[in-house]
Amino acid sequence: MAHQASHSELPLVRLHRLPAPLRAAAPVLIGLGAIGLVTALLLDPARGWRAYLVNWLFFMSVAQGALLLSAVVSITKGLWSRPIRRFALSFVGFLPLAYLALIPLFLAADHIFPWIAEPIPGKDVWLNVPFLTVRNLLLFGALIGIDLAFAYYALRPDLGLVRDQVPPPLRQFYARLTAHWLGQEAEELRSHRRLLVLAPALVATYALAMGLIAWDFIMSLEPHWFSTLLGPYFFMGAFLGGIMATALMTLLYRDRLELEQWILPSTLHDLGKLGFGFTVFWGYLFFSQYIVIWYGLLPIEQAFVIHRFTPPFMYVAQLVGILLFVIPFFGLLGVVTKRRPRLFATLAIISLVGLYLERYLLIYPSLWIGAERLPLSWQEPAIALFFAGLMLAALGWFAHRFPLMQMWQPPSEIELQGVELELPREVTTSNR
Numbered sequence: 001m002a003h004q005a006s007h008s009e010l011p012l013v014r015l016h017r018l019p020a021p022l023r024a025a026a027p028v029l030i031g032l033g034a035i036g037l038v039t040a041l042l043l044d045p046a047r048g049w050r051a052y053l054v055n056w057l058f059f060m061s062v063a064q065g066a067l068l069l070s071a072v073v074s075i076t077k078g079l080w081s082r083p084i085r086r087f088a089l090s091f092v093g094f095l096p097l098a099y100l101a102l103i104p105l106f107l108a109a110d111h112i113f114p115w116i117a118e119p120i121p122g123k124d125v126w127l128n129v130p131f132l133t134v135r136n137l138l139l140f141g142a143l144i145g146i147d148l149a150f151a152y153y154a155l156r157p158d159l160g161l162v163r164d165q166v167p168p169p170l171r172q173f174y175a176r177l178t179a180h181w182l183g184q185e186a187e188e189l190r191s192h193r194r195l196l197v198l199a200p201a202l203v204a205t206y207a208l209a210m211g212l213i214a215w216d217f218i219m220s221l222e223p224h225w226f227s228t229l230l231g232p233y234f235f236m237g238a239f240l241g242g243i244m245a246t247a248l249m250t251l252l253y254r255d256r257l258e259l260e261q262w263i264l265p266s267t268l269h270d271l272g273k274l275g276f277g278f279t280v281f282w283g284y285l286f287f288s289q290y291i292v293i294w295y296g297l298l299p300i301e302q303a304f305v306i307h308r309f310t311p312p313f314m315y316v317a318q319l320v321g322i323l324l325f326v327i328p329f330f331g332l333l334g335v336v337t338k339r340r341p342r343l344f345a346t347l348a349i350i351s352l353v354g355l356y357l358e359r360y361l362l363i364y365p366s367l368w369i370g371a372e373r374l375p376l377s378w379q380e381p382a383i384a385l386f387f388a389g390l391m392l393a394a395l396g397w398f399a400h401r402f403p404l405m406q407m408w409q410p411p412s413e414i415e416l417q418g419v420e421l422e423l424p425r426e427v428t429t430s431n432r
Helices: 020-043 045-075 079-107 129-162 168-177 184-217 230-256 265-296 299-309 314-331 341-367 379-401 411-416 425-430
Strands: none
Touching: 020 045, 020 379, 045 079, 045 129, 045 184, 045 230, 045 341, 045 379, 079 129, 079 230, 079 265, 079 379, 129 168, 129 184, 184 230, 184 411, 230 265, 230 341, 265 299, 265 314, 265 341, 299 314, 299 341, 314 341
């Protein structure tokens, strides 16, 4: 990836005042979405909760995928990514809300899981609501806890650096987050060491928790079907969504805050290459799963594919292939589209729409086997407004309170730039 020396000094940037459209949009979307959600649940509880599940899976996937991106570039010491890391990290504000939004799904399990009405002999040890609830709340809760700890230590050195430069209300907030401050150099070293542990832990827990969600909320909807590849397919799709959402946020903030001096065309090009690479990888995982089922010719394995590749869901499957693979693949294949913000943003939006339909395709064919008409109406977009409003509110909350560019640099990344560091002995020993 490209590296720009001008990134060594990044400015203090945050939204001092939320844009009026954002301040109005978030509560309006939440209000309209809440009305749509309540209406859907009153008219047809089963349909309403299934639409809720699709939307929860999509918005949670995007936010968690963005956090994974922040952890991955921290592990790989990607110098190119420093100006855009905080945009990926900003999705952390939505994840506690996603955790709370998971709880109602267990209370509405009767409307979602077919194995409750028709238990599967031999699988009831795993497929039962109490165990389903406990394992998902514990593992997904552990993932959220690591997400928050990772975000805290990624932010803390910058908060201490600028705590005297922010308005008084934020000063008190920053003072609480930087309690027991050790000094800038010591804090940067301590955060660096903590992130060296937290980032790999986040990646490993992400794979376990998101794989469990795929097994429990997707694969169990057709309890006789199983796939060892569904978990990786699901969480790598979420990672792709996180990359595209980060690209979209980067392009929006770059224009709004006039960050062209730091977020260069080469930075967008590197981010576009990452999006292109994982678009290809998503296609590889899809084909890997499909080709094994096609060659195996086993009725239990084929059922999952048949339910999605025959009418009425066949048309959604074709649209997913076009939006999530074909258009982003050819769109991001060249250099020009990666470096032109509007073209890049358009491709990112297309990919995210494709991911939403892909989450829909993972859930609905299992719950409407043999349907003659496509179960897609006002319920899905109405509930999507609710989750979109929550995500906008969380992103606005983060952007208004925290620096949007990472000013501090981990020692290992400074050394990659050819600068030798000699840490004081007392700093080295006091933070072990």
